[in-house]
Amino acid sequence: MRETYRIDLAACYLGERVSHPIGKGSGQLSLNPGQLEDDAAAGLAFAVLKTVIAEDETGARAMAAWAIHETKMKVEPRPAGAGRAGWTVTWKGRGWDRPFSDYLALVRAGRDLTRAGRLLVVPSVKYHLPRLAEPFREAEYRYTTAQLANAWREPPLLVEKDFSPTLAGDALADDRAQILRWLREVPPRIRAASPIPVRVAVKLMNARFDDRFQIEMMEACKGADALVVFNRLFDAEQGVAFGGWDLSDRNLRVLDSYRPLPPSTAPYQPLAGTGNICSGRMIIDYARRGCESVQVHTFFQVPLSEYPATHGSRPQRALHALVFHPRDGLIAGMLELAARGELERQNGELRFLDLRAHAHRAG
Numbered sequence: 522m523r524e525t526y527r528i529d530l531a532a533c534y535l536g537e538r539v540s541h542p543i544g545k546g547s548g549q550l551s552l553n554p555g556q557l558e559d560d561a562a563a564g565l566a567f568a569v570l571k572t573v574i575a576e577d578e579t580g581a582r583a584m585a586a587w588a589i590h591e592t593k594m595k596v597e598p599r600p601a602g603a604g605r606a607g608w609t610v611t612w613k614g615r616g617w618d619r620p621f622s623d624y625l626a627l628v629r630a631g632r633d634l635t636r637a638g639r640l641l642v643v644p645s646v647k648y649h650l651p652r653l654a655e656p657f658r659e660a661e662y663r664y665t666t667a668q669l670a671n672a673w674r675e676p677p678l679l680v681e682k683d684f685s686p687t688l689a690g691d692a693l694a695d696d697r698a699q700i701l702r703w704l705r706e707v708p709p710r711i712r713a714a715s716p717i718p719v720r721v722a723v724k725l726m727n728a729r730f731d732d733r734f735q736i737e738m739m740e741a742c743k744g745a746d747a748l749v750v751f752n753r754l755f756d757a758e759q760g761v762a763f764g765g766w767d768l769s770d771r772n773l774r775v776l777d778s779y780r781p782l783p784p785s786t787a788p789y790q791p792l793a794g795t796g797n798i799c800s801g802r803m804i805i806d807y808a809r810r811g812c813e814s815v816q817v818h819t820f821f822q823v824p825l826s827e828y829p830a831t832h833g834s835r836p837q838r839a840l841h842a843l844v845f846h847p848r849d850g851l852i853a854g855m856l857e858l859a860a861r862g863e864l865e866r867q868n869g870e871l872r873f874l875d876l877r878a879h880a881h882r883a884g
């Protein structure tokens with residue numbers, strides 16, 4: 522990319538430098554070492570493992586309702602306003618549904634790929650979230666984090682904490698004060714629970730409140746080292762999470778009004794975008810609102826006829842389209858911004874990370 526196009530796609534996730542911004546979001550596509558191996562071979566920048574439900578040393582899990590087993594996923598068109606055709610994956614499952622020991626084996630496989638410099642792999646956890654009057658179950662935080670640290674071995678441990686759409690749809694998330702308490706208290710609790718230095722990304726949900734509350738959530742979560750913005754929407758009538766254009770419209774609208782502080786300020790809190798990323802242009806839309814990398818899920822699952830490439834694994838075909846599509850790819854989009862004078866070359870190169878400068882308010 523640098524030699525041919527003079528474009529430097531270097532990006533960041535959770536404080537780690539990665540060679541480009543495209544990673545895989547947590548879910549059904551990061552359940553086993555074979556999937557991770559394919560991701561590494563395709564050249565994905567990073568992969569977040571499926572969310573595991575925290576447990577204590579006796580195996581008790583306060584959030585056990587999220588560990589249900591469900592295999593069937595349905596990839597469906599999801600039209601949005603203005604005749605835009607999008608995609609969603611309909612699925613009734615929730616978190617990791619096998620023993621924690623199996624998850625730790627997957628973390629070790631991910632650690633080996635990370636150490637080999639082939640793919641940055643990050644585990645994801647759903648820890649206990651109490652009602653306002655209740656205490657946090659610290660034993661679950663301690664045991665789960667210590668086991669992950671043990672599997673990972675060398676600091677820092679990177680962890681993503683998931684606030685999922687099904688949580689947004691649950692009665693637990695009816696109360697704004699309760700949600701804000703979680704966001705304030707969960708990152709320091711994970712830090713306190715870890716025997717080794719840890720970096721925490723919080724994947725925020727789309728709560729069932731207005732856009733202003735999304736911003737309040739981001740501001741309450743100052744203790745996190747990064748925010749992933751924002752998990753899928755929840756359809757209360759059908760009882761399922763969904764994506765597509767409604768999701769990216771909402772996410773981008775909220776990020777427009779957030780305007781993060783620039784990286785030169787402390788404490789700087791990086792963003793990673795997720796939601797309906799099916800083109801390089803959409804990556805640019807998230808990047809220009811402050812995101813340093815993106816997490817894709819649905820675009821790895823669309824029908825094969827949606828990819829211009831006629832061979833290769835799904836991650837390969839998806840990456841090919843996201844980066845090289847002559848009209849909607851990342852390269853085309855960055856060159857267009859440069860031609861319009863909205864992205865400047867530095868030492869002759871266009872840099873992906875310079876896109877975020879567009880988002881920042883004055884420090």
Ligand SMILES: Cc1cc2nc3c(=O)[nH]c(=O)nc-3n(C[C@H](O)[C@H](O)[C@H](O)COP(=O)(O)O)c2cc1C
Nearest residue numbers: 546547548572610612683764795796797817818819
């Ligand atoms: C079937 C399915 C399962 C998912 N499971 C998880 C999960 O366990 N943890 C999590 O943090 N996000 C989960 N996600 C959310 C994705 O990681 C991603 O953030 C979201 O789907 C938005 O990206 P997309 O529009 O590219 O799908 C899941 C998404 C799908 C479609």
